Amino acid sequence: MRSSHSLHRRLQALLLILMAIFFAQKLVSGTLYFYIGTRFGWLVLLAVILLIAIASSYNLVDQQQPAGTAKTDRYEGNRKAAWSMLLVTLPLILGVLVPAQPLGAGAVTNRGFAMAPGGSESAEQHTLAAIPGERNLLDWARIIHAQTDPTALNGVEAEVIGFVYRGSRLSADQIMVGRFVITCCVADAIAVGLVVQSPDVSGLPVDSWVRAQGHFSEGMLDGVPTIILMAESIQPIQQPEQPYLYP
Amino acid sequence: MPRSQFLAAFVGGLLGLTFPVCECGVVPLTRRLFNKGLPISAGLSFLLAAPIINPVVMASTYAAFGWGPILIGRFLLGFAIAVSIGIVFSFHNNPSQILRQASIRQTEDAATSCDHIHHNKLPLPSRLRHAMSHAGEEFFEMAPYLIIGSLLASLMQTVFPRSALLSAGSGPVLSVAIMHLLAYVLAICSTVDAFLALAFINTFTTGSVLGFLVFGPMIDIKSTLMFLGVFKQKYVIYLFLLTLLLSMVSSLFINLVGGG
Numbered sequence: 001m002r003s004s005h006s007l008h009r010r011l012q013a014l015l016l017i018l019m020a021i022f023f024a025q026k027l028v029s030g031t032l033y034f035y036i037g038t039r040f041g042w043l044v045l046l047a048v049i050l051l052i053a054i055a056s057s058y059n060l061v062d063q064q065q066p067a068g069t070a071k072t073d074r075y076e077g078n079r080k081a082a083w084s085m086l087l088v089t090l091p092l093i094l095g096v097l098v099p100a101q102p103l104g105a106g107a108v109t110n111r112g113f114a115m116a117p118g119g120s121e122s123a124e125q126h127t128l129a130a131i132p133g134e135r136n137l138l139d140w141a142r143i144i145h146a147q148t149d150p151t152a153l154n155g156v157e158a159e160v161i162g163f164v165y166r167g168s169r170l171s172a173d174q175i176m177v178g179r180f181v182i183t184c185c186v187a188d189a190i191a192v193g194l195v196v197q198s199p200d201v202s203g204l205p206v207d208s209w210v211r212a213q214g215h216f217s218e219g220m221l222d223g224v225p226t227i228i229l230m231a232e233s234i235q236p237i238q239q240p241e242q243p244y245l246y247p
Numbered sequence: 248m249p250r251s252q253f254l255a256a257f258v259g260g261l262l263g264l265t266f267p268v269c270e271c272g273v274v275p276l277t278r279r280l281f282n283k284g285l286p287i288s289a290g291l292s293f294l295l296a297a298p299i300i301n302p303v304v305m306a307s308t309y310a311a312f313g314w315g316p317i318l319i320g321r322f323l324l325g326f327a328i329a330v331s332i333g334i335v336f337s338f339h340n341n342p343s344q345i346l347r348q349a350s351i352r353q354t355e356d357a358a359t360s361c362d363h364i365h366h367n368k369l370p371l372p373s374r375l376r377h378a379m380s381h382a383g384e385e386f387f388e389m390a391p392y393l394i395i396g397s398l399l400a401s402l403m404q405t406v407f408p409r410s411a412l413l414s415a416g417s418g419p420v421l422s423v424a425i426m427h428l429l430a431y432v433l434a435i436c437s438t439v440d441a442f443l444a445l446a447f448i449n450t451f452t453t454g455s456v457l458g459f460l461v462f463g464p465m466i467d468i469k470s471t472l473m474f475l476g477v478f479k480q481k482y483v484i485y486l487f488l489l490t491l492l493l494s495m496v497s498s499l500f501i502n503l504v505g506g507g
Contacts (some may be wrong), residue, residue, distance in 0.1 A: 054383040055383075057379035057383065058380060081387070088387065088390050088394065090394060107405075109407050111406070112410025114446045183443075187436070188273075188401070188436070191441065247442065
């Protein structure tokens with residue numbers, strides 16, 4: 001039984017090393033930030049170091065099963081250890097087999113667009129203080145949400161980047177240009193979007209990334225007066241390196 | 248720790264101020280504290296209160312909602328529910344009745360096999376290696392529960408029709424049920440859930456948003472799985488039902504008496 005206990009510890013050390021390599025690869029490739037906020041990168045680096053340190057300690061500390069452990073208990077212990085290792089392997093396998101992909105139009109279907117994107121008071125002040133030319137989609141979504149008059153932004157110029165989303169409420173010449181806003185990780189992601197109108201939107205594939213430039217005007221969304229970005233140009237672009245916005 | 252179970256539950260509810268952990272981190276920590284002899288009442292009130300009553304969550308709730316009824320209500324209600332449940336469970340103050348045998352025995356085994364008293368006499372590098380080795384054992388003990396819980400939570404995040412549910416109703420009673428269900432299945436970290444709740448405040452009742460901010464950090468789909476690694480199954484069900492009941496009744500009371 002000593003040998004099976006020792007084998008478990010070797011396998012556990014191997015799993016810890018594989019997990020460290022997995023996280024390090026995600027960190028270096030930048031795909032880690034498809035799942036968590038950029039400010040947590042250092043924590044993942046710390047986790048990589050600790051996982052390696054723990055795996056190394058397994059080779060240096062001879063952890064024996066206590067003497068006199070009953071045979072049934074040893075069997076139960078081995079069975080539990082095997083299940084535990086199998087379950088720890090599962091996210092590693094999924095992480096390797098499933099290509100890294102950020103949240104996009106598919107995730108909007110069950111989450112919906114947020115009517116009032118969450119943000120702190122200082123974030124609101126930051127939005128208002130931002131130079132109009134530097135405002136991103138979240139800034140504009142906040143400004144539009146604060147308006148009660150659909151003509152309030154008539155003529156104001158804007159340029160936004162986001163993914164293409166099509167919903168049943170949109171007409172043929174309208175799309176939603178959306179971005180996900182994350183605070184901590186994708187679990188708390190909120191989608192924000194702008195209605196963009198142009199005769200050129202019809203050929204744009206769902207979930208592709210675009211840069212839309214134009215001016216705001218009062219338009220109709222499903223029969224309701226709404227602030228809409230009338231696009232003068234709408235160009236397909238590559239997915240940005242950092243697809244999410246931060247409040 | 249005070250000898251009185253009532254006082255112990257009270258102190259346990261405030262321990263989060265010194266251990267700023269969310270609902271994932273608090274479970275293995277509580278398990279270790281139980282192993283070190285923390286009374287059931289204090290351990291349970293700590294387990295439930297720490298993801299709310301801690302400086303990080305206070306700061307994020309303040310950033311999202313400012314000084315007002317949501318901030319004050321979240322902490323008072325969270326504390327009151329956690330301490331009440333700690334007191335209720337204190338009537339069962341035999342840890343072996345509530346905690347899983349494997350968790351208790353595992354520590355006793357570790358104590359026998361590694362001789363902790365002996366550890367203190369080892370040089371620092373050896374002590375660090377032993378600490379790392381113990382951390383590894385703890386990881387493989389708790390990781391399976393966390394992984395299954397996270398898988399379930401991500402499945403819910405992907406397939407659960409959140410937008411349909413949110414448009415289903417915002418009345419004083421239905422909103423409370425919907426927000427409790429959302430808090431449970433979405434399993435959002437207590438350190439950031441206030442920002443998400445902010446998006447609901449205009450369309451949902453105050454009581455239901457408070458319920459979301461109180462119930463979610465205490466028990467969600469992920470932490471339920473982790474609780475199963477610490478408590479016997481029967482007590483996880485009691486814990487879930489009691490917390491849900493207290494949180495829903497409090498939210499309904501706020502809506503019906505306070506005008507939502």
